[in-house]
Amino acid sequence: MSRLLTGTPKADGYFMPAEWHEHSQTWMHWPERTDTWRLGAKPGQENYARVAKAIADFEPVTVCASSLQFENASVLLDHPQIRVIELNQNDAWIRDNGTTFLINGKGGLRGVDWKFNAYGGEYNGLYAPWSTDDKVAHKMLAIERCDRYRTENFVAEGGNIHTNGEGTLLVCEEVFLNSGRNRDLSRDQMEQYLKDYANAEKVLWVPRGIYEDETCGHIDNMAFFIKPAEIVLAWTDDKSDPQYERSAEALEYLTSETDARGRSIKVHKLPLPSPMYTTEDDIRGIDSSQTAKERSVGDRLAASYINCYTCNGAIILPAYGDPNDDVAAGILQDLLPCHKVVQVESREILLGGGNIHCITQQQPNPGIST
Numbered sequence: 001m002s003r004l005l006t007g008t009p010k011a012d013g014y015f016m017p018a019e020w021h022e023h024s025q026t027w028m029h030w031p032e033r034t035d036t037w038r039l040g041a042k043p044g045q046e047n048y049a050r051v052a053k054a055i056a057d058f059e060p061v062t063v064c065a066s067s068l069q070f071e072n073a074s075v076l077l078d079h080p081q082i083r084v085i086e087l088n089q090n091d092a093w094i095r096d097n098g099t100t101f102l103i104n105g106k107g108g109l110r111g112v113d114w115k116f117n118a119y120g121g122e123y124n125g126l127y128a129p130w131s132t133d134d135k136v137a138h139k140m141l142a143i144e145r146c147d148r149y150r151t152e153n154f155v156a157e158g159g160n161i162h163t164n165g166e167g168t169l170l171v172c173e174e175v176f177l178n179s180g181r182n183r184d185l186s187r188d189q190m191e192q193y194l195k196d197y198a199n200a201e202k203v204l205w206v207p208r209g210i211y212e213d214e215t216c217g218h219i220d221n222m223a224f225f226i227k228p229a230e231i232v233l234a235w236t237d238d239k240s241d242p243q244y245e246r247s248a249e250a251l252e253y254l255t256s257e258t259d260a261r262g263r264s265i266k267v268h269k270l271p272l273p274s275p276m277y278t279t280e281d282d283i284r285g286i287d288s289s290q291t292a293k294e295r296s297v298g299d300r301l302a303a304s305y306i307n308c309y310t311c312n313g314a315i316i317l318p319a320y321g322d323p324n325d326d327v328a329a330g331i332l333q334d335l336l337p338c339h340k341v342v343q344v345e346s347r348e349i350l351l352g353g354g355n356i357h358c359i360t361q362q363q364p365n366p367g368i369s370t
């Protein structure tokens, strides 16, 4: 069971720990919808399986598949550390429709069930319906017997919330200020929700995310905390690329900021891969539909190495066959010498509009203090 709590995590002493806090497990979905994932979702499933197995070499993984896909997923995910369970979805982005787990430093584990509207609801959402996705967080918490906080009047996705686990959140402004999310709330009201439900004292608002990111610019494609007062930022030196001014303004903002404890933020630039575009092959085999985002040849893909995932002892890093794959891996390896950087080719996930961080959700070990 999962009781619905009426207070806030902040009032109850629960907080969102940093992604590097030890995990009990990682959660993922299993892609299925054929109007988003080409060729019956088979290449997408293979890509999800590669990510799941890479993580499972370091920690247990739970993959949620629909009843139709349970058997198939179980075969493709054969690994001693992976369990497949039946749990329905509208699409396969558990970073966003899943719970944000919270701990209290005394062994307690709870979760936030953010209201989810498929990245913009009827205004500019990416698919419809999204009601099954909006129940995923509750179901995860029920499976884990954890109590739940629900933000019925505040839409948020986990992909737009990073934390250093020490009172500072990192979000992207263009997502929260987009009319499809919380048009009746002011920025201050949204900040208060974030502070109350992730339990933080300070929110860093990066102005914009990656150019043409269909989520409206999720922070998990643009920047993340690698250490409590150190952030890695997606970067290009190409001033003719529309991404340049986005990265430059984020750099200027972050380097002028401090975290909740008053520490200056150190920013590490992580190069982007060369711009990538949707090809005819990428489009072929996507089923026509009125209820999912249309994809066209020549669309700029929001490829970034920032969309990586920190698990116990490793960073699972997107690879694209670009010369910067190894540059990015080297930078992260130098920053985190005790983690193993594991590169997983992820173009197929990118074609669905996200990447490795978007398809994973960490469950922190509540017995470990931060």
Ligand code: KQY
Pocket (backbone or CB within 6 Å): 093, 095, 096, 126, 158, 159, 160, 214, 215, 218, 220, 221, 352, 353, 354, 355, 357, 358
């Ligand atoms: O950026 C993410 N956290 C998710 C990407 C979702 C894309 C939906 N098509």
